Amino acid sequence: MITFDAVTKRYPDGTVAVDRLDLEAPTGEITVLVGPSGCGKTTSLRMINRMIDASEGQILLDGTPVQGIDPPTLRRGIGYVIQQAGLFPHRKIVDNIATVPYLLGWDKKKARDRAMELLERVGLDPGLAGRYPFQLSGGQQQRVGVARALAADPPVLLMDEPFSAVDPVVRTSLQDELLRLQSELNKTIVFVTHDIDEAIKLGDRVAVLRVGGRLAQIADPKTLLSEPADDFVQEFLGHDRGIRRLQFVSTEGLRLRTDLTGAEDAPWRLVVDADGRPTGWISPSRPDELEPYGTFVHGRDSLRTALDAALLSPSGCAVAVDEQGKVVGVATREALDQALAEAADG
Numbered sequence: 001m002i003t004f005d006a007v008t009k010r011y012p013d014g015t016v017a018v019d020r021l022d023l024e025a026p027t028g029e030i031t032v033l034v035g036p037s038g039c040g041k042t043t044s045l046r047m048i049n050r051m052i053d054a055s056e057g058q059i060l061l062d063g064t065p066v067q068g069i070d071p072p073t074l075r076r077g078i079g080y081v082i083q084q085a086g087l088f089p090h091r092k093i094v095d096n097i098a099t100v101p102y103l104l105g106w107d108k109k110k111a112r113d114r115a116m117e118l119l120e121r122v123g124l125d126p127g128l129a130g131r132y133p134f135q136l137s138g139g140q141q142q143r144v145g146v147a148r149a150l151a152a153d154p155p156v157l158l159m160d161e162p163f164s165a166v167d168p169v170v171r172t173s174l175q176d177e178l179l180r181l182q183s184e185l186n187k188t189i190v191f192v193t194h195d196i197d198e199a200i201k202l203g204d205r206v207a208v209l210r211v212g213g214r215l216a217q218i219a220d221p222k223t224l225l226s227e228p229a230d231d232f233v234q235e236f237l238g239h240d241r242g243i244r245r246l247q248f249v250s251t252e253g254l255r256l257r258t259d260l261t262g263a264e265d266a267p268w269r270l271v272v273d274a275d276g277r278p279t280g281w282i283s284p285s286r287p288d289e290l291e292p293y294g295t296f297v298h299g300r301d302s303l304r305t306a307l308d309a310a311l312l313s314p315s316g317c318a319v320a321v322d323e324q325g326k327v328v329g330v331a332t333r334e335a336l337d338q339a340l341a342e343a344a345d346g
């Protein structure tokens with residue numbers, strides 16, 4: 001657990017970057033710091049590993065004030081990932097990843113074996129190990145940055161806008177990869193971003209800061225979207241807050257119809273292949289044409305995904321599938337409408 005206890009940072013020129021910040025980042029969870037430019041996110045993050053020292057207040061790491069730990073010892077237990085990866089340009093990828101193990105005096109073979117293991121773990125081809133950073137794409141470099149931060153298996157990971165410099169598609173895959181890694185590794189992660197969608201996707205808890213370094217609200221994403229503390233938080237969350245809240249509503253209780261794959265008299269009929277997977281909708285007016293369909297995994301995907309699936313189908317119905325992609329039923333507009341009404345109530 002990382003605890004900020006009334007932490008203030010005043011720079012020598014008098015700028016108050018962080019103002020009496022109280023915050024807890026629980027062990028094994030992702031805590032995201034989000035807010036507009038200049039609100040003190042990076043300053044807060046860097047005070048954890050003492051790249052910047054707090055002016056007042058305390059930061060505790062599992063109850064011990066970081067101010068009392070000498071920086072090299074402190075940083076051994078804290079991985080750090082920054083925007084554009086910050087790799088050493090003249091070192092091969094394998095040696096970049098093994099940086100901290102080398103510093104810790106591991107023998108070269110053990111450090112390199114660990115680097116190779118991590119390369120695969122972050123979803124990279126081991127064949128990239130012998131390349132130099134400039135021979136990798138931005139997204140690949142970012143993955144190497146994550147692997148390097150994890151090399152000595154630190155319990156804490158600090159990530160400062162690590163995915164901001166890559167295009168949206170790569171960014172999404174890096175975010176998914178981080179969530180997958182975290183489900184295996186359970187690190188205590190503090191993640192800085194200015195992108196509220198990224199914060200909501202990644203955070204177990206999201207701390208919204210306002211300029212002047214004051215905490216506006218800290219909550220889990222669902223609570224943040226449904227109960228913003230004030231106008232500033234509400235504005236920062238953006239306009240489609242209601243729709244985005246649906247991503248936290250389960251489809252488990254969504255009522256499904258199972259007769260739309262066969263009923264001859266139904267306005268739309270869902271066609272499935274021999275394995276039970278959907279192939280398209282057929283309407284009586286165009287019986288020879290398969291129309292597009294959208295699917296969601298029943299019980300796993302959110303109501304937002306189910307709604308999206310319905311909007312992608314001319315039938316207006318969302319096709320519910322199991323984890324193997326086989327049809328388990330169809331959510332009609334009426335069923336979705338009922339679920340939406342329940343979500344609005346709850």
Ligand SMILES: Nc1ncnc2c1ncn2[C@@H]1O[C@H](COP(=O)(O)OP(=O)(O)OP(=O)(O)O)[C@@H](O)[C@H]1O
Nearest residue numbers: 011013015017036037038039040041042043044194
């Ligand atoms: N070394 C410094 N000396 C004086 N002021 C500083 C210094 N570093 C940062 N600041 C100021 O402190 C405030 C917080 O900066 P910080 O970099 O922590 O914000 P941020 O939320 O991470 O911003 P961004 O999203 O733009 O990176 C800003 O007003 C910034 O100008």
